[in-house]
Amino acid sequence: MMKIAIGNDHAAVEMKNEISSYLESKGHEVINYGTDTSASCDYPIYAHRVCKAVLNGEADRGILICGTGVGISIAANKHKGIRCALCNDPVSAGLTRIHNNANVIAFGARIIGLEMAKGIVDAYLATEYKSEERHERRLKLLEDIENGKDIG
């Protein structure tokens, strides 16, 4: 079972609540860093809270939801050490674990339905990273970019 930090903006309150209950029913611990009202708010703040929890070890993984998943994933990927994958389908959600060792996933409440979102979190949480040489090499290159290295 995992500790999961979840965050969302006003576009995704209902989906956040549904996904949180779903994960808790499966035995996971869910820490809510999202907004709980429909008042318009700023997705970078919620991405930041979830990323901090993942980076400081308070949570094993992060889940971010906004209208499209785009803004909140962009915000998450501004954090050094965060690999946030925007996945609106379960295949990508599994593959981003295997290939990218994504520690945060994002999706869009205005793009997909609840059953798809459940499939995405299931695939994301059930799949382990495969630490093969080519994946390790690429993850290292991502780190190099974060550190300002010219890799080209």
Ligand code: RB5
């Ligand atoms: C909010 O209206 C919307 O812009 C946000 O949820 C998200 O889709 C941004 O990428």
